[in-house]
Amino acid sequence: MQYAILCYHDEGHVWSWSKEEEEAVMGRLAEARGRLTARGKLGASLRLLPTTAATTLRKSQDPPLVIDGPFAETKEQLLGLYLIDANDLDDALEVARELAKANPGGAYEIRPIAVYNVDARAAAASVEIV
């Protein structure tokens, strides 16, 4: 079974970390990641840029509506995520619109990635997705 661990915190607090604090936390996390990767437990992980950099595609209407800011409704739940490569926001929206055509309803929040740690588990250990 694969799990996703979703990270929640107050971004006003986290993005106010001093350089030293930031480095201390990231250092501890790098160690933890190393241990977990060695045990074959950890796949890709990523850190997102602040919500101020986010754009939301409301796909409950056709054509979908582009809104500034993060997705903030509480009646909908996080169901999954895609990692995409895009040149800029328009390019990313293009991808999102294509996905929206296949799966209308709800919304996609398009948020740039700050740090992306690739999946460093041994390639041989093929992972079954249940």
Added chain:
Amino acid sequence: MTDVAWIDGAITGARPRAVSALLRYFRDLDVAEEAFQEACLRALKSWPVKGPPRDPTAWLVLVGRNAALDGARRRARDRPLPDEATLSELEDAEVTLAERLDEAHYRDDILRLLFVCCHPDLPDTQQIALALRIVSGLRVGEIARAFLVSEVAMEQRITRAKARVARAGVPFETPNAVDRAERLAAVAAMIYLVFNAGYSALAETARAQLCDEAIRLGRLLLRLFESEPEIMGLLALMLLQHARRAARTDVRGEVVLLEDQDRALWDARLIAEGLALIDKAMRHRQPGPYQIQAAIAALHARPKRTEDTDWAQIDALYASLERLQPSPVVTLNRAVAVAKTRGPAVALDLIAPLEDRLGGYFHYYGAKGALLLQLQRPGEAREAFDRAIALAADPAQAAFIRARLDQLERDAARSDNSAHCVITAPPRAS
């Protein structure tokens, strides 16, 4: 359990919202600040024992408000203090009843708090000091170090600024759309002042951290007004400029021109955030000075190699900035792009009429000298560089021009005038 670093971070993060809510309540900056200080003291006592509250901001607002009211009542009736246990039980009861307030709820409060710091009567330095003290919560000593003045002098500066704000009266009515737009523009300008104060410090001094504070304030403002393209532009501009900090000076502390900077030293994460924001802003098709400047910075940041910079596009953006916000400094900056696309002679013609207004401006003669050098007119170039040195604001600027002069001498010896150097003026909007 709850460690001090966490409490410190939570208090820093909560500060703008909490102080601005207390300001709405008490309508007095000093009372609001004291109430917040008192709430912080109590948080340091209570949180390690009882664990952190669900909503630190709401906790600090309620506890601060009650503490200030108790203080006022005590002073009024001169009655004895209630004991500590009674007090903290009271606090807990109220805090559990507190509604969870989201950021939008605090929107006009925070805008008001930022806005009182940029009263037009306050000189730039006082606006910056006040915002750093009240909104960011920097200690007076830290602000004093950033501005290289004594703590006593900074304390006086802040006290004077506060007195002036108090005389002017804090605007408490809920702003209408026009007022809100005006406040937003004033606050954006003040945040950019904070940024520039930090940006002008080349070395990693106490002053340089003002850039981080300005970016933090920019993010705060954008979270409140998430569809304002100029606020996206302002934040993008600050992020893209700040991303180059480590590359702006060499090991000897001397200035490195944008085109000579080691791109590996640029902060990729800040650039990613800046680019994402300018993309968002441009979709609104409501250009403004911050967006245009950010778009220019983005054109410098986007290409992998300096030689791939789109100078024609930069020229066009400076031309629209000139129309929107005419200023000889903008024209001077545009000349840099013009020199790249249409040659140094055209650029020199463009800046020649600016000499009257920029006759006391270091960057004018630096740029003029560079263009003359490209045009193989070393005598006039030397003259311009000499004037630039005379106008240099600090030793780093002077050293930078002296290096060009030395280059000139060496080139003269080898009769090779291929030296290229263009000086970009600092990022201030005007």
